Amino acid sequence: MMTLTEEAQHARRQAEKKQDKQAVLLRAAPLPNSDRWLWLGNLPAAQDGALLLQSGITSTLNLAVNLHPAALTLADGTTVRRTQVGLIDGAGNHVNHLLAGVLALDGMVHQESPGKPSYPLHRRGDILVHCRGGRSRSVAVLALYLTFSQPTKYPDVTAALAHLRQLRGTDEAHPCQPLMTLIHQVAEMPLRNYLFA
Numbered sequence: 371m372m373t374l375t376e377e378a379q380h381a382r383r384q385a386e387k388k389q390d391k392q393a394v395l396l397r398a399a400p401l402p403n404s405d406r407w408l409w410l411g412n413l414p415a416a417q418d419g420a421l422l423l424q425s426g427i428t429s430t431l432n433l434a435v436n437l438h439p440a441a442l443t444l445a446d447g448t449t450v451r452r453t454q455v456g457l458i459d460g461a462g463n464h465v466n467h468l469l470a471g472v473l474a475l476d477g478m479v480h481q482e483s484p485g486k487p488s489y490p491l492h493r494r495g496d497i498l499v500h501c502r503g504g505r506s507r508s509v510a511v512l513a514l515y516l517t518f519s520q521p522t523k524y525p526d527v528t529a530a531l532a533h534l535r536q537l538r539g540t541d542e543a544h545p546c547q548p549l550m551t552l553i554h555q556v557a558e559m560p561l562r563n564y565l566f567a
Contacts, residue, residue: 395421395498396537398499398534398537399533402519407496411498412501417442426495427450428444430451430500431453433501434502455511459502461548468510468511468556472511475512476519476565499512505544506544509538513527527553
């Protein structure tokens, strides 16, 4: 991995801060046997009702421990279903917490949207996976999910990470090193045949 100078690291952080104020929403992968998609994005995208409606997104998975998007109803009356597994952007997460994010995403993919009088109006649609900037925590969970759920297209986590990094325009600096360690630990778990069959 290339090491950046202090000046280059500062410039990168400044560019990321500027980008984090703008909505980033990218089609990450289609869901097999479905017309639905998984999307990669950031917090501003998760808060933009018009953008979510235009993109067919009706559920969001927030992977930031420190951010809590408000409840949101789209212009068509659909309530966005919000799920959160709070991960730290850096050291401090446990391998099971990262796994919880992957399992939560799998649950969202397969969850039906039954109508009940006590439930806000919801319809099944695409899913946005996001954190603050859409570069580290969300990429970690999406890469693992794609590896487990679509092994023909993403035979290992390296292939899934390469796809998401290219899509997001990032390099090996993201996901951050503490998350990369956990990503490889989760990827080695014998989950594919048990949970994602």
